[in-house]
């Protein structure tokens with residue numbers, strides 16, 4: 281099981297916010313989207329990003345590996361300025377854009393909660409006042425080593441911060457972020473296989489290969505000493521919401537849901553920042569250069 285990376289996640293997420301604030305003061309960076317305007321995201325790009333992420337939509341029906349009857353809300357489309365901003369955050373070292381993206385994710389999470397409540401899912405199993413636990417989908421070990429942080433966790437913490445869209449609708453019984461999902465260490469033959477494929481990347485894999493690669497790749501555990509001692513989180517019938525940055529086929533989300541449910545959690549839906557596929561589009565834009573490697 282991959283543990284050493286997870287040990288630092290909570291600390292990394294906390295430090296990221298503080299560092300971000302410090303860097304903004306000391307080194308004002310240009311806009312992460314256009315590179316010209318004032319950073320972290322200039323006024324023009326902020327408006328464009330908002331245009332691509334203002335209307336959260338349920339993408340479950342178009343994700344081939346996610347059950348169509350289980351909500352998966354995307355804050356926006358993985359397109360244009362929104363995609364560029366997500367890439368800058370994930371792979372360009374622009375942690376200072378986390379507040380903008382966190383707010384976008386918060387809009388999707390709020391939409392998901394409203395729909396879950398509308399469906400009566402929450403009242404059917406959860407007691408009143410039991411806010412769903414928000415579980416970030418972890419990065420692969422390789423992606424974590426490269427970045428030093430887990431994008432979905434940083435964004436989930438931003439999205440659930442005080443005065444977020446989520447806190448406005450949840451009040452005092454606000455959802456908490458629980459980074460209990462862990463990427464399992466893969467067997468040697470799979471690692472060797474992945475080295476061969478590295479040049480191709482996951483986006484070069486077929487939907488079936490991507491699904492096979494995700495199967496049994498996640499487990500539930502606790503970071504740090506508690507995890508080493510073999511303690512496991514008790515999700516006993518708690519409503520859970522999965523959070524990820526980009527959804528491509530839904531296979532990683534499905535595997536995450538399997539692991540959460542194996543630990544007794546009840547997955548009521550998923551929220552992603554952006555989706556490569558959108559309802560009403562015949563041709564998913566796989567040509568978009570997105571990092572589907574975790």
Ligand SMILES: [Zn+2]
Nearest residue numbers: 311314322325
């Ligand atoms: Zn700009």
